[in-house]
Amino acid sequence: MRDTQIPLDDVTVDRSGRPVRFRYQGRLQVVRQQLDDWRTGGRWWLDEPPRDCYLVETAQVLAELHREDPPSSRWWLARIQD
Template identity: 65%
Template sequence: MRDVQELLEGVTLDASGRPVRFRRQNRLHVVTAQIDDWRSGGRWWLDEAPRDCWLVQAGQLTAEIHHEDALAGRWWLARVQD
């Protein structure tokens, strides 16, 4: 997988809080499968907030998506395999 660390906007969640679609480079990606999910404590030495992480399949794109537990609650596209 390739590290990208892109800020995401327009993430849509299902009733349980899992991402079901997101926009990347003005393209809508619909999640077709959730492969894995986990909780990361964040890199404390860089003052990163803890985050929830998902590995998802969205068409041809396999993506690792992170959501920070911070006041801003930013969404990140951490890594991709396309």
């Protein structure tokens, strides 16, 4: 997997807050399977907030998605294998 750190603006989540689809390079990616999830404190030395992380598989890619804690609640495509 390669590091990307691309902000994602179009992420749809289920009731528990887990990603079910996201848009990458203009293409809608539907999550087929969530392979793992974990929580990390972020890189504190870079003032990153804590975040939830998800390793997901779609038909086209294997992706690691991160969602920062509020107030920003931003989504990131942290790593990808396509």
